[in-house]
Amino acid sequence: MKKLVRLLVGDPKKLFTPFNLISGLIVATGLVLIAIRLVKGLGAVTNLTQMSPWGLWIGFDVMSGVALAAGGYTIAATVHIFGLKHYEPLLRPAILTGFLGYVFVVLGLILDLGRPWRMPFIMIFPRGVTSVLFEVGMCVAAYLTVQLLEFVPAFWEWLQWDGLRRFWSKLTVWLSILGVVLSTLHQSSLGSLFLIAPTKLHPLWYSPYLPLFFFVSSIIAGLSMVIVESSLSHRLFAYRLSPSAHFDLDTLTLGLAKAAAVVLWVYFFLKLIGLAESGDWGLLNTPYGYLYLVEMLGFVALPCILYTVGVRTRNVKLVRVTGGWTVIGIIFNRLNVSIIAFNWQVHPHYYPSWMEIAVSLALVTMGVWLFRWLVNRLPVLTEEKPEVGSNTFKGLWAEGA
Numbered sequence: 075m076k077k078l079v080r081l082l083v084g085d086p087k088k089l090f091t092p093f094n095l096i097s098g099l100i101v102a103t104g105l106v107l108i109a110i111r112l113v114k115g116l117g118a119v120t121n122l123t124q125m126s127p128w129g130l131w132i133g134f135d136v137m138s139g140v141a142l143a144a145g146g147y148t149i150a151a152t153v154h155i156f157g158l159k160h161y162e163p164l165l166r167p168a169i170l171t172g173f174l175g176y177v178f179v180v181l182g183l184i185l186d187l188g189r190p191w192r193m194p195f196i197m198i199f200p201r202g203v204t205s206v207l208f209e210v211g212m213c214v215a216a217y218l219t220v221q222l223l224e225f226v227p228a229f230w231e232w233l234q235w236d237g238l239r240r241f242w243s244k245l246t247v248w249l250s251i252l253g254v255v256l257s258t259l260h261q262s263s264l265g266s267l268f269l270i271a272p273t274k275l276h277p278l279w280y281s282p283y284l285p286l287f288f289f290v291s292s293i294i295a296g297l298s299m300v301i302v303e304s305s306l307s308h309r310l311f312a313y314r315l316s317p318s319a320h321f322d323l324d325t326l327t328l329g330l331a332k333a334a335a336v337v338l339w340v341y342f343f344l345k346l347i348g349l350a351e352s353g354d355w356g357l358l359n360t361p362y363g364y365l366y367l368v369e370m371l372g373f374v375a376l377p378c379i380l381y382t383v384g385v386r387t388r389n390v391k392l393v394r395v396t397g398g399w400t401v402i403g404i405i406f407n408r409l410n411v412s413i414i415a416f417n418w419q420v421h422p423h424y425y426p427s428w429m430e431i432a433v434s435l436a437l438v439t440m441g442v443w444l445f446r447w448l449v450n451r452l453p454v455l456t457e458e459k460p461e462v463g464s465n466t467f468k469g470l471w472a473e474g475a
Contacts, residue, residue, distance in 0.1 A: 097439045097442070100435055100436050100439045101436050101439050101443070103432050104432055104436020104437065104439075104440075105436065107429050107432055108185065108433060110429075111185060111433070112185075116186075119429040119430065120426075120427055120430050121426060123424070125417060125420050126417055126420065126423075126424035128413070128416070129186070129430060130413070130431065130434055131182045131183075131186040132182075132186055132413075133408060133412035133413040134182075134408070134409065135179060135181075135185075135437060136179050136182055136186070137264060137408040137409075137412045138409070139175050139178060140176070140179055140260070140261065140264060140292070141291065141292045141295040141408060142175060142295050142296075142299050142401060142405075143171065143173075143174075143179065143296075143299075144172065144292040144293065144295050144296030145168040145171055145172055145296040145297070145299045145303065146169045146171065146172025146175075147217075147250075147253045147254050147257040148168075148296035150168075150169065150250040151254050153250075154246050154247045154250035155247070155251065155254065160321065160326070163321045164300055164304050164326060166228060166454050166455075167303060167304065167307055167454055168296075168300050169221060169224050169225050170225055170228075170445060170449075170454055171445065173218070173221040173222060173224075173225055174441045175441070176217065177441075178437045178440065178441050180218065182434070182437055193211075206263050206270075209259065209260065210260050210263045213259045217253060217256040217257060217260065220249055220256060223245070224249050224253065228448075228452045228453055229452065230242060231452075231453045261288055262285035262286065264288050265284035265285040265286070265288030265289070265411075266284065268280065268284055268411060268412075268416075269284055269285070274416055274417050275415060276362050276416075277352060278352075278362060278363060278415070279411050281348040281349075281351075282348075283344065286344065287341070287344065287348070290340060290341045291341055291404060291407065293337050294334055294337050294341060294400060294404065295400075295401065297331075297334040297337070298396075298397040298398075298400040298401050298404070299397075299401055300330060301327055301330050301331065301334070301394060302398050302401055304323060305323075305397075308323055308455070311446075311449050311450075314449060314450065314454075315455055328385055328388060328390060328393060331381050331385050331393040331396070331397070332385045334377075334397075334400070335378060335381035335385060338374065338377055338378045338381060338400070342370070342374050342375055342378055362415060362418060365410065366410075369403070369406055369407055373399070373400070373404075373406055377396050377399055377403060380395075380396040381393065381396050381400075
């Protein structure tokens with residue numbers, strides 16, 4: 075039983091840290107609010123209305139979450155499709171981050187749906203198969219499965235099932251290709267959702283190129299998120315790194331930054347082309363126009379320049395700060411499209427309640443908890459087996475736990 079407790083929570087004496095206490099309070103509050111929402115409905119905890127049926131749980135948990143979870147397919151494609159094997163040390167953490175991101179995207183979506191128990195019906199009894207929402211739902215479900223299959227080898231290594239691990243390695247390229255295809259579909263389709271609402275989305279953000287904008291920006295989000303995640307992981311979980319691991323994280327970070335800079339410049343000029351085609355230059359001198367300029371200049375053009383300078387001067391610290399700033403910019407863009415600039419003519423405008431914010435914060439915190447739990451127990455950052463790995467697993471049965 076002691077080994078089981080240690081497997082689940084680690085050393086019980088180390089549970090009561092400031093981080094655990096604060097994050098535990100956040101999660102507890104969120105779980106209470108989730109229970110209230112499930113029992114009393116959306117109106118009990120949200121500011122959603124018939125005119126504004128999409129709120130923070132869609133704009134942040136789903137729209138932003140899907141984009142920030144794109145690191146899985148971008149790094150998988152880099153390693154397995156483009157053959158840049160020196161990025162392999164970043165692959166498994168990126169896949170884990172992406173998988174957990176999609177898990178909590180689904181949880182956020184379940185909370186936002188009026189009748190979430192009907193979600194499986196879309197797969198069992200498909201209707202409206204030409205709907206963009208149907209494509210998004212099916213692709214997200216399929217890609218979540220692909221990411222799980224991509225991460226499964228960590229469990230085989232933990233259990234020391236080498237034969238199954240060798241067999242699974244033959245599937246990695248095909249899983250990576252499938253992951254890229256599915257990601258291309260649903261990342262762009264999230265933008266397609268807004269094409270059917272030209273009168274609801276502000277003209278500065280509405281464009282026939284929205285699917286392309288969403289897909290390209292997801293690549294930026296994935297690369298930037300990997301820069302941030304790898305930096306934090308290798309700092310906070312340094313004790314989990316193998317002493318025999320031979321890779322230069324700074325060099326890999328600069329390589330990711332170079333790719334992010336190129337894609338960011340492409341994205342910036344694509345947005346300019348979209349604005350030029352719409353001819354809505356006059357709207358820039360309006361309150362919403364100022365917000366648009368903040369997004370374009372502060373969160374697109376500025377990271378372009380900073381990434382470029384960081385790569386040219388090999389300033390890794392600047393690159394990592396820029397990665398965090400770019401992640402914030404992606405979230406800002408998704409919130410603008412799905413909440414702030416959506417239903418912009420409706421008064422009063424939707425604002426999330428403190429309870430919606432608390433639930434979203436709790437979901438993010440649970441994702442951090444689960445990431446930390448898995449990193450401490452599985453070979454995610456290292457190929458060496460953790461102390462609570464396979465021997466602990468086998469010892470549970472020997473003790474009858």
